[in-house]
Amino acid sequence: LVHKAGGKTFLAHPCQYAFDDKLKMIDDIRKICDLDGIECYHSTFSKDEMDMLVKYANDNNLLISGGSDFHGKVKPDIHLGTGTDNNLCLEKEKISWLD
Numbered sequence: 001l002v003h004k005a006g007g008k009t010f011l012a013h014p015c016q017y018a019f020d021d022k023l024k025m026i027d028d029i030r031k032i033c034d035l036d037g038i039e040c041y042h043s044t045f046s047k048d049e050m051d052m053l054v055k056y057a058n059d060n061n062l063l064i065s066g067g068s069d070f071h072g073k074v075k076p077d078i079h080l081g082t083g084t085d086n087n088l089c090l091e092k093e094k095i096s097w098l099d
Contacts, residue, residue, distance in 0.1 A: 008036040010065050015042070015049045022049075023056055030060075041066025043078065 002009050011029060019025040026038065040053035041064070057064050070078050 003034065008063060009034065010037045010039055010063070011035055012039050012067070013042045013044070013069065014038060014053065015045050023052070026056065035062065037063030037065055039067055040064045043069060 011026060014022055014026055017025060029035065038053055038057050040057055041050055045053075054064060056062070069075065
């Protein structure tokens with residue numbers, strides 16, 4: 001439905017799921033879903049996790065996205081667009097596909 005409406009499908013915050021092998025999990029999901037991209041930048045991810053996801057996305061011709069996981073008052077410690085402690089900084093070059 002997303003593709004029929006002209007949208008893109010992304011796997012949100014893959015490092016938050018309870019799987020030991022995150023890349024295998026993404027591979028398994030891609031076997032059953034037509035993903036366009038992965039959320040590689042997230043305020044709860046370590047630099048190593050973000051680097052791993054960016055490499056995977058680049059190696060597999062997937063788009064890259066990021067998010068703060070802001071949900072309003074239900075998550076008061078997360079700031080819109082910048083995450084926890086304003087630690088998420090997503091430069092435009094990292095998501096150039098949006099242009």
